[in-house]
Amino acid sequence: MTTSRRQHTLEVLVENEPGVLARVAGLFSRRAFNIETLNVGPTADSSISKMVIGVAVEGHSLEQVIAQLDKLVSVISIKDVTGKGKEVHDTQPDYQN
Amino acid sequence: MxxxxxxxxxxxxxxxxxxxxxxxxxxxxxxxxxxxxxxxxxxxxxxxxxxxxxxxxxxxxxxxxxxxxxxxxxxxxxxxxxxxxxxxxxxxxxxxxxxxxxxxxxxxxxxxxxxxxxxxxxxxxxxxxxxxxxxxxxxxxxxxxxxxxxxxxxxxxxxxxxxxxxxxxxxxxxxxxxFNWPTSIKLAGYNPKTTPDAQAITDAAALIAQSSKPVFYVGGGVIKANAHKELRQLVELLVAPVVTTLMARGAFPDSHPLHMGMPGMHGTVAAVTALQKADLLITLGARFDDRVTGKLSTFAPNAKILHADIDPAEIGKNRHADVAVVGDVRETISALIPALKAALAKNQPDLSTWMRQMNSLKSTYPLGYDQPDDGSLSPQHVIQRLGQISGTDTIFTAGVGQHQMWASQFISYEHPRTWLNSGGAGTMGYGVPAAMGAKVGAPDATVWAIDGDGCFQMTNQELVTCALNNIPIKVAIINNESLGMVRQWQTLFYEGRYSNTNLESKRVPNFPMLAESMGCVGLSCERPEDLDKTIEKAMSINDQPVVVDFRVHRDAMVWPMVAAGTSNDEIMIARATAPDWDSQEL
Known part of the structure; x- marks a missing residue:
């Protein structure tokens, strides 16, 4: 548990299907995780979208945020890119899986 | 496939x-x-x-x-x-x-x-x-x-x-x-890990071998994973106390001498204290629910945590894990048994003092209840006799509230999948339809729904389904004419101001007549001397659903109790009565 607010950026590959944004946004809402920024874009594979999520971790651990996100069947992979120079508008194709 | x-x-x-x-x-x-x-x-x-x-x-x-x-x-x-x-x-x-x-x-x-x-x-x-x-x-x-x-x-x-x-x-x-049934399933985002890491198993075994006050904290995952036999082997290898949560009743035999009972808000003194005083919780398929931990910051303050769960998101969610083992709990226990044997061969901890302390608590503070002074039926006694007369192969379901807690306390569960209840959600009305489904799944078993008079009025319409489809379940309504658990909280925390908890269900509805109208046999029991013969009569009817209206004393309360939001150390064995800690060697 931490009381300080820490910013993290997660790069999340998801199935490109109806409702996937609601699944991710709903998870953050019901678990009281904070989304600071959210950007959704395509990848080279039309069946996969990429979300770049700015998370403010406060009270929860980042591990818990990632573990809960990973439980969503529509979420394919999660990468913590905090401080890796990635900007939240980055929607470059990403084949990491 | x-x-x-x-x-x-x-x-x-x-x-x-x-x-x-x-x-x-x-x-x-x-x-x-x-x-x-x-x-x-x-x-x-x-x-x-x-x-x-x-x-x-x-x-x-x-x-x-x-x-x-x-x-x-x-x-x-x-x-x-x-x-x-x-x-x-x-x-x-x-x-x-x-x-x-x-x-x-x-x-x-x-x-x-x-x-x-x-x-x-x-x-x-x-x-x-x-x-x-x-x-x-x-x-x-x-x-x-x-x-x-x-x-x-x-x-x-x-x-x-x-x-x-x-x-x-x-x-x-x-x-x-x-039509094209798939030959295989590929889900890029779904690959549950069932086999635990070898290193995690080694670390877990070492942690157990170093502990002097370990407790097996057993959750519903052990039943889901069909791991009860492996659990018993592991427990008997270490010879340490076991607690089974509300969802795990039946995962380890109640009659086993190492079983301390159920932990949590209405757990036994021995089970609650075992967790509080432990130096290691061997957590198997359990999730540190608030009804088990009480005030989280004071839960098991001296314990290291070994947490084995199939769901990685449960690790560290409520309590930090010193050693985490992600995997199917049956595979985990199976791997842990030889690893622990090896660890114990190097370092066999002496648990005799710890076991003596726990056995002393267990014998000093058994579950109990008072018979009402006015000669009326005690709800705990009704439930205890149901368990004793019907036997350990019976499947029990419950609604939610006092009757559910008493059914978890006063029936001895010896086998997994014989106790069904709504643990996490606390769904009033779960009992009757769950019993219907249980009887369909296990048609040769006796299935008793132990229900409250409040719960029963939420979902009893499924008795029509039971009557018409040859699903002869038995229902025991523990009729205290109240939303009993809410009333208990009003007694304890709202100065006895019984706002909207009086259901008047000894007047309306007439439960036996309601049961008869739905194609069931309706029975009623009000006097302690009629209890056994009423249960036996219900047991003798197997071609129709049976509903028994047990008209019980209204003021019985569920004890022990850890009040919501307080520490497990504040456990009460009766109103304003704490265990006599000074007399215990802890």
Whole structure:
């Protein structure tokens, strides 16, 4: 548990299907995780979208945020890119899986 | 995906494809109620080998499918129409999510062209159920039906079990398609880890061998994983105290000398204190629920945590784990047994003082209750006698409240899957429909629903279903004419101001007459001297459901109790009575 607010950026590959944004946004809402920024874009594979999520971790651990996100069947992979120079508008194709 | 159905490659409607898919998934029974949007599916259901049980309310279908799943270990299936039919499944889905039950819900949806228009009986059930389904689907293309059904069963029954909802648009059921049951399932985002890491097992064994006050904190995951035999081997290898949570009653025999009972808000003094004083919790398929931990910051303050769970998100969610083992708990325990043997060969801790302390608490503070002064029936006594007369092969279900806690305390559970209740969700009304599903899943077992008079009035309509479908369950209404647990809190925390907890159910309804009107045998018992013969009479009736109205004393309370939000150290064994800690060597 931490009381300080820490910013993290997660790069999340998801199935490109109806409702996937609601699944991710709903998870953050019901678990009281904070989304600071959210950007959704395509990848080279039309069946996969990429979300770049700015998370403010406060009270929860980042591990818990990632573990809960990973439980969503529509979420394919999660990468913590905090401080890796990635900007939240980055929607470059990403084949990491 | 054991076999390729003979119907593969055949042209048929989406509805027939749905039913062929359910057959291919080896469904033997489903609970449901038709309506407009799902109606196309009910035509091929008419010809199917699958037994369909027509319920009186969709909530009953959901809890029945859950009861079936809890008893058999297979996925339970319920089916409903769009809109209110689907929303009536919301509570069972939430219930199944909280208690990790493999439940499949099939719902009809309005035709795809009408979605989003506020059409008649339209509800966004996929959106509504996202928070408490493991996954859910909206199908508008009939070609996708077999693949989605196969995925739904795969997701519901593997990893941490859970509910999956499949919503199918009416036109997808009506259109023609070619049936094609998949030979394999590939889900990029779903790969549950079942085999634990070897290093984690080694670390876990070392941690156990170093401890001097270990406790096995056993949760419902042990029952889900069919790991009770392995658990007993592990426990008897270490010879340390065991506690079984509300969801784990039956995972370890109550009669076993190492069993300290149930921990938590209404746990035994020995079980609660074992956790509080332990230096290591060997946590197996449990999730540090607030009803177990009490005030989290004061829970098991000196204990290191070994946490084994199939769900990585449970690790560290409520309590930091010193050693985490992610995997199927049966595989985990199986791997832990030889690892612990090796660790104990190097360092055999002396647990004799710890066991003596725990056994002293267990013998000093057994569960108990007072007989009412006025000679009326004691609810605890009724429940205790039900357990003793019916025997340990009986399956018990419960509603939620005082009767549920007493049923968890005063019945001895010796086998897994004999105690079904709504643990995480606390769903009043779970008892009767869950018993119906349990009896369908285990037709040769005696199934008793122990229900409250409040709970019973929420879902008793399924007794009609039971009567008409030869599902002879037995229901014990513990009638204290109150919302008893709420009343208990009003007694303890609201100065006895009984706001809206008086149900007057000794006046209305007449439960035996209500039971008779639904095709059941209705019995009543009010005097202690009639108790055993009433239970025996109910036990002798096996061709009809039986309902017994046990008219019990109103003021009985559930003890011990750790008040909500307080520390487990504040456990009370009766009103304003704490255990005599000074007399205990701890």
């Amino acid at each position: 054991a076999h390729i159905p003979t119907a593969n490659g055949t042209a048929m409607t989406g509805a027939t494809s749905l039913v062929k898919s359910l057959e291919a998934a080896d469904v033997e029974v489903m609970f449901g109620l038709p309506g407009g949007a799902i109606l196309p599916a009910y035509d091929p259901i008419f010809d199917s080998s699958i037994r369909h049980i027509l319920v009186r309310h969709e909530q009953g279908a959901g809890h029945a499918a859950t009861g079936y799943a809890q008893v058999t270990g297979r996925a339970g299936v319920c089916i409903a129409t769009s809109g209110p039919g689907a929303t009536n499944l919301v509570t069972p889905l939430m219930d199944a999510a909280m208690d990790s039950v493999p439940l499949i819900a099939i719902t009809g949806q309005v035709p795809s062209a009408a979605i989003g228009t506020d059409a008649f009986q339209e509800a966004d059930i996929r959106g509504i159920t996202m928070p408490f389904t493991k996954h859910n689907y909206l199908v508008t293309n009939p070609d996708e039906i077999p693949g989605v059904i196969a995925e739904a069963f795969h997701i519901a029954t593997t990893g941490r079990p859970g509910p999956v909802l499949v919503d199918i648009a009416k036109d997808a059921l009506q259109k023609m398609t070619t």
